Amino acid sequence: MIFRTEIVWYKQIMLKRTAWGSFKSPSNPHIVPSWEYILVFSKFQPKLEGNSKDADITSEEFMKFSDGFWQIPPETQRNGHPAPFPEELIYRLIKFYSYKGNTILDMFGGTGTVAVVAKTTNRNFIHIDISKEYCKVAEKRLNLAKEKLSQAKLNIIMDEN
Numbered sequence: 001m002i003f004r005t006e007i008v009w010y011k012q013i014m015l016k017r018t019a020w021g022s023f024k025s026p027s028n029p030h031i032v033p034s035w036e037y038i039l040v041f042s043k044f045q046p047k048l049e050g051n052s053k054d055a056d057i058t059s060e061e062f063m064k065f066s067d068g069f070w071q072i073p074p075e076t077q078r079n080g081h082p083a084p085f086p087e088e089l090i091y092r093l094i095k096f097y098s099y100k101g102n103t104i105l106d107m108f109g110g111t112g113t114v115a116v117v118a119k120t121t122n123r124n125f126i127h128i129d130i131s132k133e134y135c136k137v138a139e140k141r142l143n144l145a146k147e148k149l150s151q152a153k154l155n156i157i158m159d160e161n
């Protein structure tokens, strides 16, 4: 694997913090790590082969996402999982680093955020999680996403008519 870059996911949680340490005193104040790093690697070679017609990121998205400081609040809708990714985070990674029709693997897929975003952005997905419960929730979310997609397609067809 070739190391490419790190992205800082800034979670914007400082307003809700309670752990100040020694508040307003240098005796033992706390810094809160309000960010996580996303480490990006390429397999074998930096270039991802694909057809340019399957690149579906917009200019605005490309310019926005190529700045490696991503301000995205943590997911509040947890679907019974303690640490789901926010859909926006996965959306950016998928759009920036894959073509339509690519397959996105999440081997720690939890309640299916990656699978849902892959589906709604016209990618294939492989979802794996050790918990059957989480896989069931992921399946429900996927079915809901599929329904919304087909409804959206129907609306587009009706608009065109």
Ligand SMILES: C[S@@+](CC[C@H](N)C(=O)[O-])C[C@H]1O[C@@H](n2cnc3c(N)ncnc32)[C@H](O)[C@@H]1O
Pocket (backbone or CB within 6 Å): 081, 083, 084, 085, 086, 107, 108, 109, 110, 111, 112, 113, 114, 128, 129, 130, 131, 134
């Ligand atoms: C941080 S969570 C992932 C959350 C997920 N990305 C989402 O948005 O819902 C990590 C997941 O890894 C799963 N896990 C832990 N050990 C595993 C293993 N050995 N094989 C597969 N999944 C595992 C846990 O059940 C947990 O759902």
